[in-house]
Amino acid sequence: DAGVTQSPTHLIKTRGQQVTLRCSPKSGHDTVSWYQQALGQGPQFIFQYYEEEERQRGNFPDRFSGHQFPNYSSELNVNALLLGDSALYLCASSLAGGNWDEQFFGPGTRLTVL
Amino acid sequence: AQSVTQLGSHVSVSEGALVLLRCNYSSSVPPYLFWYVQYPNQGLQLLLKYTTGATLVKGINGFEAEFKKSETSFHLTKPSAHMSDAAEYFCAVTSNTGNQFYFGTGTSLTVIP
Numbered sequence: 001d002a003g004v005t006q007s008p009t010h011l012i013k014t015r016g017q018q019v020t021l022r023c024s025p026k027s028g029h030d031t032v033s034w035y036q037q038a039l040g041q042g043p044q045f046i047f048q049y050y051e052e053e054e055r056q057r058g059n060f061p062d063r064f065s066g067h068q069f070p071n072y073s074s075e076l077n078v079n080a081l082l083l084g085d086s087a088l089y090l091c092a093s094s095l096a097g098g099n100w101d102e103q104f105f106g107p108g109t110r111l112t113v114l
Numbered sequence: 115a116q117s118v119t120q121l122g123s124h125v126s127v128s129e130g131a132l133v134l135l136r137c138n139y140s141s142s143v144p145p146y147l148f149w150y151v152q153y154p155n156q157g158l159q160l161l162l163k164y165t166t167g168a169t170l171v172k173g174i175n176g177f178e179a180e181f182k183k184s185e186t187s188f189h190l191t192k193p194s195a196h197m198s199d200a201a202e203y204f205c206a207v208t209s210n211t212g213n214q215f216y217f218g219t220g221t222s223l224t225v226i227p
Contacts, residue, residue: 002155033215042204042217043158056190058214090157103215105157 002027004093004106012112013081018055021076025093028109031055032074033103035090043090049074078111088114116141118205128226133177133192135221137205140186147188148206149179152220158204164188175199185190200225 005024013019025032031050034044045058049068068074072093078085089112090104121136139145146165150158169181175198177204179190188205205218 009217035217039219042206042219044217058213092158102160102163105159107155107157 001007004091004104006089006091006106006109008109009107010112014114015081015083017081017113018077018079019081019111021078021089021090021111022090023074023076023093023106025072025074025091026104029093029095029104030072031094032068032072033092034048034068034074034076034092035092036060036085037088037090037108038084039087081113083113086111116143116145116170116207116209116214116216117211118216119120120203120205120221121150122221123219124222124224126224126226127195129197130191130194133190133195133199133223134205135205136176137179137188137190137218138186138205139188139205141207141209143211144207145180146208147181148208149173149177149188149190150206150217152202152204154201161190161203178218195223195225197225199223199227 004026007022033048034046037043046060047057048055053069063079065077090106090108091106094103117140119138148163149161152158161177162171164171164181172178177192203221208215
């Protein structure tokens with residue numbers, strides 16, 4: 001079992017650009033959540049996808065959007081990048097849509113915005 | 115609304131000493147509480163969780179935590195620190211009807227040989 005995988009590992013973008021991050025959930029999991037972890041901070045919940053729809057959303061602007069595919073993998077898109085978007089982006093998967101009881105986290109994608 | 119507060123952003127202990135990492139929560143509904151560990155350049159790993167039932171919860175690597183409703187606390191302990199315990203620790207809260215998952219700001223644990 002490969003667990004939760006994320007790509008790419010690192011990414012460097014400039015202000016105003018757009019970025020897409022990818023996540024493959026743990027085998028058998030159907031729910032994917034995304035988190036932003038700024039340097040020295042705890043992860044902040046961005047949104048959760050289940051059955052290819054956004055199920056829950058945290059306090060993030062519409063520049064942050066996502067998608068879930070039929071194979072349960074997911075993408076996080078960020079438009080019009082700001083310097084403040086520099087962070088580690090974590091993906092977590094879980095079973096049975098919306099179950100917080102046990103999430104498995106990927107290693108993250110470190111995004112640097114210059 | 116729900117939130118967690120982790121007291122002490124940095125904690126240092128000697129190898130073999132007691133580890134105590136503090137977490138207090140705020141929740142208007144019965145909480146689900148979690149402790150995660152993050153090693154450098156890695157994702158988060160679940161140490162232990164409290165949902166319902168026994169208030170003393172045992173996790174991996176010798177860690178345990180006790181849910182104290184009267185004190186709104188969920189402190190993490192380990193009787194004897196090991197060098198490999200050096201990492202960032204995060205407390206988190208949600209509920210059985212929660213639509214978000216809230217993390218604290220983390221506590222960095224240093225183990226001194």
